[in-house]
Amino acid sequence: MSKLCLFISIVFFLLTIKPSFSKNQNNEKHEKSEHNFLESSKQGERLFKGLLLKRSKLKTCISCHNLAHSDTLNWNPSAWDIAHSFSEKEISDFNSVINNPIAKKMSEVHAGFQYSDEELGHLKNYLLKLKHDGTPKTKPVINNLILFLFLGLLITLALIDLFFTKKIKYKFIPIFVFLIALGYQMKMIGEDAMALGRNQDYAPDQPIKFSHKVHATDNKLDCRYCHTGVETSKSALIPSANVCLNCHLIVREGRYSGKFEINKIHAAIENNKPIKWVRIHKLPDFVFFSHAQHVKVGKRECQECHGEVEKMHILRQVKDLSMGWCLDCHDKTVVDYNRNHYYTNSFKKLHEELTKGTIDSLRVKDIGGRECGRCHY
Structure with a gap:
């Protein structure tokens, strides 16, 4: 009887600890897999940035595909765009795109590229990580804040000496410091307050690299073909993807951008998702402005408010669109x-x-x- 009880106890003990063994093994496998992925993505990052000596003779990925925002138009897709388009694809697809591209533009740029499957796997993992983490964020410039705080410190020290310590023999010195520092602070506050809500020189990245110069100047498209409401409504209107498709159903490869950007139009149509353009010229909600009143009635040209758009690869806000600017006009x-x-x-x-x-x-x-x-x- 005692042997039977001992046997049952041993069986029960083994059944109890087995799941924990299995759980620990699964955790170890998961941690090992995650470690391998991180190591592989680091290798991929080095490949992408051209930090590996054996690949130093090849043109680096980052020399064409930006990781950060640029104020000049880079016709090649950004690293973020590539991450969202190709990171989920198979190695064979990766090989076709990088080593043996069919598209004319890519075949020129990727001439001589021969990455192994292992290297392509590293690049794929780096793009997966980039897709998950996002591109590196640029740090905000805080020079004005530091200057403002420094002026505040000068004001404080001047007041302390003027009313309490009185170590400076000539009283006009702390008074002078106080007035100059306070005056400059007020100037900074005034300028920032007046600039609030204004976006002069604002030129954000757009979901598709659209060049007004290519369309309006090189291909002689009339502005009204796309901006159909400019003479009849409050807004000039942004064309839908269907309007773009009127041309790009036939024109499938751009002179500078290849197929990548134009394919976004077809993807938007196929997935029934609108292209989310970033608005640049925007007036406050309490301001009424009508394009019809200015363009149709007032006979104003687009360039008077928007600058020479027909010469821009990257659209930017040229005027500050302030009330003073409007009244001056x-x-x-x-x-x-x-x-x-x-x-x-x-x-x-x-x-x-x-x-x-x-x-x-x-x-x-x-x-x-x-x-x-x-x-x-």
Whole structure:
């Protein structure tokens, strides 16, 4: 009986500890797999950045595929784009794209590339990690903050000496320091307050590398073909992917960008997902602005507000779009009263004065261009 009890106890003990053994083994396997992935991704990062000596003669991946935002248009897809497009693909697909590309542009750039399956695996793992972690974030510039705090310290020291320690013999020195530091601080606050909400020179990365120069200048596309609302509505409107497809159903490879960027249009159509363009020119919510009023009625050219867009590869905000800038334009712009039929039956008194020669010209400010209710209501 005692032997039977001993046997049952041993069996019960083994059954109890087996799952824990299995669990520990699974944890070890998982940790080992994760360690191998991290090591492989590090090797892939070195390959991507050209840090391996045996590959130093080849053109590095990072020399074409940016890891960070750039203010000049790099026609090659960014590292982030590649990570989201190719990281899940098989090694055989990787081999076709890197070592033996079919596309004309890629075959020129990748000429002489011969990566082994092991190296391609390292690159794939690096891209997977990049997709998960994102591209390196640029650190914010805090020079103005440091200067502001330093001026605050000077103000504090000047006040302490002026009212408490009184170690400086000449009282005008701490007073002078106090006034200069406080004045500069107020200047900094004023400039930052006025710049709040303004985005002059803003040029963000877009989901597709679209060049206005290529489309408007090189290929002679009229702005109104894409921006259909510019003469009839408040907004100029951004074209849908279907409008892009009118041309790119046939044009499948760009002169500079190859197939990668144009394929994004087809992917958006196939997946029924809109292209999320980043808006650049944006006025505050309390401001009313109509493109129809300015373009159709006022006969303004796009370049007056948006700069020479037809020469831009990367679209950026040229003007600050401040109220002062708008009012300055309203003060200077002469209304072509005689040839602009929109004004034929309006502002008759002004028209009569213009005809009689009482006034030599009409400006936007004379027909309500400075009335608050025109833009704010």
